[in-house]
Amino acid sequence: MRATTLPIPPTEGASPRTEPGPFLAGITEDHLRCMQACLGLHACTFEKDEDILSCTGGPVTYGVLLSGAALDVRRHPHGDRTLVDVIEPGDLFGEGWQTPRWGSAACPQERAAVGAVPGTVLLLDPARLSDPAVACPAKAVVQNNLLRSVLEKQERLRAKLEILRHRSLRKRITNYLLVEAQRRGAQRRGAARFSIPLTRIELAQYLHADRAALSRELARMRTDGLIDYHRNSFVIPDPRAAALILD
Numbered sequence: 001m002r003a004t005t006l007p008i009p010p011t012e013g014a015s016p017r018t019e020p021g022p023f024l025a026g027i028t029e030d031h032l033r034c035m036q037a038c039l040g041l042h043a044c045t046f047e048k049d050e051d052i053l054s055c056t057g058g059p060v061t062y063g064v065l066l067s068g069a070a071l072d073v074r075r076h077p078h079g080d081r082t083l084v085d086v087i088e089p090g091d092l093f094g095e096g097w098q099t100p101r102w103g104s105a106a107c108p109q110e111r112a113a114v115g116a117v118p119g120t121v122l123l124l125d126p127a128r129l130s131d132p133a134v135a136c137p138a139k140a141v142v143q144n145n146l147l148r149s150v151l152e153k154q155e156r157l158r159a160k161l162e163i164l165r166h167r168s169l170r171k172r173i174t175n176y177l178l179v180e181a182q183r184r185g186a187q188r189r190g191a192a193r194f195s196i197p198l199t200r201i202e203l204a205q206y207l208h209a210d211r212a213a214l215s216r217e218l219a220r221m222r223t224d225g226l227i228d229y230h231r232n233s234f235v236i237p238d239p240r241a242a243a244l245i246l247d
Helices: 029-038 125-129 139-164 170-182 200-207 210-221 240-244
Strands: 002-004 042-045 051-055 062-075 081-086 110-124 189-196 228-230 234-235
Touching: 029 139, 029 240, 042 062, 051 062, 062 200, 081 110, 081 139, 110 125, 125 139, 139 170, 170 210, 170 234, 170 240, 189 210, 200 210
Parallel strands: none
Antiparallel strands: 002 042, 042 110, 051 110, 062 081, 062 110, 189 234, 228 234
16 A cells, blocks of 8 residues: 545535545544544555455554445455455444454454555554543544444444345345445435445355356346346336335
8 A cells, every 4th residue: 555645534415425434523634633643543545456454463453444445354264255344435444353363373364454446545543542641632533433433334234134134135135235225325216326336246245145146136137127237336216116025
């Protein structure tokens, strides 16, 4: 990754995905300067497929995505990986990764955040955040926002579990697409139009499905008039009718 200048904080806006995430809510330029001096905050750019953070038992670091998209993955010794979460602008990642078991022979898996598309990330040292000797005017705001970020992430992971509870691949796909449409405020004049940050391989990993089976089911759903798509752009002509599939 390459270091870059700290950006101007995002402001509240109409689009759900251009608003600051909970970690950046209320953060001003003055706060960022304080965080840079006191909490080791710094900004970096990354490329697609580049490791942003990786966990092998080393020092703890938290990240907040500013632009682009990334994947929170767990790598396994035999080469496969599990897609845990999709990281989008404003999302926090890296918290809860480092435990005494990470990097040990009893726990050889590695957790990492990998760039899905090029972007920018803020990195900070949480040890300074919890150190009572570090006096930082932004500390109280950051601690409060950190808690809000963790709670939002837990809700996002709960939604993923709800998606994966379906045995039918069609229901998993439909549930995922409806959640993404709602998250992005995509419904306009009845239809929902939106894009997702995942490739077909990544979507198959997220849904715990075979890629070929996923492609076949997407084609069937388009034939049935439930969805239309081109690459990672989707249209749900009638979200209410699609939701009936989940009943």
